[in-house]
Amino acid sequence: MNKQVSEESQNLNQKDSNDFKFEDLLEVNDPNLKILGKGSYGEVKLYKHAETNILYAVKIISKDFIRKHSSISIILREIRVHKELKHPNIIQLIKYFEDSEKVYIVLEYASKGSLFRIIRGQKGLDESKAWHYFSQTCLGMKYLHDNEIIHRDLKPENIIIDKNNQVKICDFGWCVQSNEVRTTFCGTMDYMAPEMLLGEGHSFQVDLWALGILLYELLHGYAPFRAVKDAEKRQQILNNELSFATGTSSLAKDLIQRLIKTNPKDRINLNKILAHPWIAKFAITHDLEKGCLLKHPQFDIGEIIDVTGLVCKVKFRDLTAMIAIPDALDMEYIEEQPRVSVSEIENEVFGRLEKWCKTPVVSRKKLQDIHIPKLDLSSLSPEKIIRKRKGSIEFFEEIVERSTYHKENGEARSPEKGHPEKRKQEHAVNKPSAKIDHFGGIFENNEYEVLQKKRLNKAKKFESRIKGNFRLPGENLKRNVYTEESTNFQNVFDVTSKIDISEEALESKVAQLNGYRRTLEASNRDRVIKKKDTSFWGSLFGCLDR
Ligand code: AMP
Numbered sequence: 001m002n003k004q005v006s007e008e009s010q011n012l013n014q015k016d017s018n019d020f021k022f023e024d025l026l027e028v029n030d031p032n033l034k035i036l037g038k039g040s041y042g043e044v045k046l047y048k049h050a051e052t053n054i055l056y057a058v059k060i061i062s063k064d065f066i067r068k069h070s071s072i073s074i075i076l077r078e079i080r081v082h083k084e085l086k087h088p089n090i091i092q093l094i095k096y097f098e099d100s101e102k103v104y105i106v107l108e109y110a111s112k113g114s115l116f117r118i119i120r121g122q123k124g125l126d127e128s129k130a131w132h133y134f135s136q137t138c139l140g141m142k143y144l145h146d147n148e149i150i151h152r153d154l155k156p157e158n159i160i161i162d163k164n165n166q167v168k169i170c171d172f173g174w175c176v177q178s179n180e181v182r183t184t185f186c187g188t189m190d191y192m193a194p195e196m197l198l199g200e201g202h203s204f205q206v207d208l209w210a211l212g213i214l215l216y217e218l219l220h221g222y223a224p225f226r227a228v229k230d231a232e233k234r235q236q237i238l239n240n241e242l243s244f245a246t247g248t249s250s251l252a253k254d255l256i257q258r259l260i261k262t263n264p265k266d267r268i269n270l271n272k273i274l275a276h277p278w279i280a281k282f283a284i285t286h287d288l289e290k291g292c293l294l295k296h297p298q299f300d301i302g303e304i305i306d307v308t309g310l311v312c313k314v315k316f317r318d319l320t321a322m323i324a325i326p327d328a329l330d331m332e333y334i335e336e337q338p339r340v341s342v343s344e345i346e347n348e349v350f351g352r353l354e355k356w357c358k359t360p361v362v363s364r365k366k367l368q369d370i371h372i373p374k375l376d377l378s379s380l381s382p383e384k385i386i387r388k389r390k391g392s393i394e395f396f397e398e399i400v401e402r403s404t405y406h407k408e409n410g411e412a413r414s415p416e417k418g419h420p421e422k423r424k425q426e427h428a429v430n431k432p433s434a435k436i437d438h439f440g441g442i443f444e445n446n447e448y449e450v451l452q453k454k455r456l457n458k459a460k461k462f463e464s465r466i467k468g469n470f471r472l473p474g475e476n477l478k479r480n481v482y483t484e485e486s487t488n489f490q491n492v493f494d495v496t497s498k499i500d501i502s503e504e505a506l507e508s509k510v511a512q513l514n515g516y517r518r519t520l521e522a523s524n525r526d527r528v529i530k531k532k533d534t535s536f537w538g539s540l541f542g543c544l545d546r
Contacts, residue, residue, distance in 0.1 A: 022097040022104060025058070026050050036113070041065050041173075042102070046109065056094060059105040066103070074173060075103060081149060082172040088326070089140030091160060091168040107170070111163045116156035123221045127249060130218035131282040133159070135310055136167035138211065138279070139324050142270040144169075145204050149177050152202075154210035155191045156217065189230055190223040194238050194262050205264030211273065212259025219252060220245050224260070238262075251278035271311055271322040280309035288312055288328055295332040296323070304328070 025047040028034060037044040041061045048055050066072055082093040082105075092108040112118070115133055119125065125133075137159055144151055151158075152174040160168050193209035195202045216224045224243075225236040240262050244253055255278045258268045273279065292304045294314055302316035310325045323331075 020049065020095065022095075022106075024050050025056065025106070028055070044107075047106070055109040055111075057091075057107045057109045059107060061103045061105070063098075063101055063103065078172045078175070079105065081175055081177050085143070085147075085149075085172075087140055087143040089136045089167050089169060090143060091170040108168070109162075110160040110168045110170075112161035112165065114157050115159040115161060115167070118161065119156060119218060119221060124219045124245070125221075127219065127252060128282050130215065130252075131279070132165070133161075133167055134211075134215050134218055135274070135279055135282070137169065137214065138270055138273050139310065139326060140167065140169040141207055141211065142274065142324055144175070145207070145270055147177070149175055150202075150204050151175050151207050151210075153188060153191075154207055154214065155188050156214065157188075159214075189233055190225065192237065193264065194240075195264050197234055197237060203264070204269075205267050208259050208267040208269065208273075209261075209264070212256050212267075215252065215259070216242075216256050219248055249278070251276075251281060254278070274311035274322075274324060275308040277309075283309050283325070286325060286329060288325060294323070294328055296321075297331070 026049075028046040028048055030046075033046050035043050036046055036057050042059070042065065044057050044059045046055060047058045061075060066075055079093070079096050083096070086092070091110060093105060094108060095106040097104040097106070118133075124130075137154075141151065141154070151169065151172070153171060154169070158169065158171040160170050162168055191210040191213045193202065193206040196206055213223055225233050225241065227233040227236055240260065242257070242260055244256075255273070255276050258276070259273070261267045268276070288304060288307055290304055290307065293301055294304065295301050296314070296316065299314075299316040299319065299321065302314040302321070304312050305315050305320070306313040307325075311322050312325060312328055314321055314323050314328070
């Protein structure tokens with residue numbers, strides 16, 4: 001290589017921290033492999049590292065070409081944007097070099113060539129195979145759009161496939177990093193969106209249109225607007241003359257139609273594409289589900305609040321983000337599912353209290369001997385709390401009812417003294433006008449109604465008393481409240497009042513819980529586990545190897 005290095009290249013090379021030199025790479029001489037692709041700019045050739053034998057694809061661009069087409073800024077922009085991109089579905093830019101004649105962009109090598117080559121001559125792929133290429137392309141595109149990059153030239157020639165059958169989006173020559181509306185006319189006619197053709201200004205939605213065309217082509221073997229002459233094709237695009245081959249599934253059609261929309265604003269975005277039922281139809285099962293906690297490298301800990309298709313909605317402290325499933329699976333996550341919720345503990349407490357109530361006073365244990373389980377807030381799932389709340393309140397009322405029964409009717413009428421069914425029968429014979437409640441209590445005249453009313457009031461009173469006592473981790477239930485022996489049920493509620501089951505309190509509980517989650521420290525981090533080694537796509541698509 002010529003050692004004469006321009007000022008521009010010095011700038012580029014200074015920023016590059018990679019340590020191998022271009023001289024360390026050897027051109028592969030196999031005539032079948034030597035040239036991987038050709039473009040008007042030059043060629044993409046296969047090289048290998050002399051020591052490691054790692055293969056690289058090197059895009060070689062002649063400076064003459066750059067000068068003639070006044071495209072220095074375009075090449076620099078391509079390199080600048082591309083070198084920052086790191087995603088399994090984006091071809092990795094490893095290094096870049098130049099000499100006086102050429103620019104060399106060293107890329108990771110994708111041995112199966114372009115998607116164009118794979119689908120060429122086929123009458124369309126079956127849907128699961130099309131899904132494989134399309135969904136990965138969408139994941140790569142989501143990464144670009146999340147980073148405010150518009151590709152602007154998405155087509156099968158720019159989607160290459162590596163040895164693991166993994167999709168790699170390449171060619172960032174036309175990409176722009178901005179969310180401003182652009183006016184440069186670029187791309188390839190077959191994949192060009194109407195707003196680009198009309199020069200009306202375009203943005204991210206041109207890529208969404210191209211994705212619609214891509215899915216159509218994957219399933220049909222040809223792009224939807226097929227006129228031979230450009231002027232006619234242009235008209236077909238502007239008229240949105242879309243027709244499907246028989247046998248195209250209605251879900252696939254629906255997805256394509258949601259993308260090939262004349263008005264860019266009507267096209268669904270990548271998050272919606274990844275959650276579309278056609279994508280969900282072929283998506284594999286995975287461990288991620290609602291309630292899982294993820295540790296995002298940037299946003300810290302968040303909770304999955306929805307999972308659909310290949311995307312999940314995650315709530316972080318300051319924002320809610322849509323995260324692609326493979327990316328989420330790559331994050332550290334808290335593997336253990338919440339084991340118990342507050343409500344479960346409530347139920348447990350009530351269960352024990354209920355048992356205590358049923359025990360005749362003489363043989364009752366001291367209240368302090370009733371073990372109250374410890375609250376473990378790190379294992380809470382707000383969803384579970386909401387779901388179980390109703391059950392808890394009912395349980396609560398039942399306890400109140402029973403306690404009232406014991407208190408007001410004494411041991412003699414306790415259900416434990418004689419089988420209720422037997423007593424009911426006896427009573428029915430002796431006093432046909434009396435009522436029997438479900439604990440076996442017998443009531444004359446309006447006694448029963450009066451008692452029921454009292455029970456209800458009491459239940460309500462207790463319910464209103466137990467507001468606002470939610471406790472954060474570390475503050476266990478105060479057991480000393482009931483160290484004195486007592487048959488007064490009120491005391492039991494003094495204890496249980498530390499657990500709040502009112503609606504507002506539950507809401508604030510959930511809010512506090514979310515706040516707490518954000519500050520999960522050492523204790524939870526112990527349980528944070530690293531992802532397994534196998535890559536998502538590797539394990540998923542190994543079986544699809546052609
Ligand atoms: P490009 O100019 O980036 O669109 O590349 C032109 C063609 O070269 C592509 O369609 C591929 O067939 C091939 N190609 C480009 N980059 C690579 C790569 N990293 N690995 C293998 N083939 C590549």
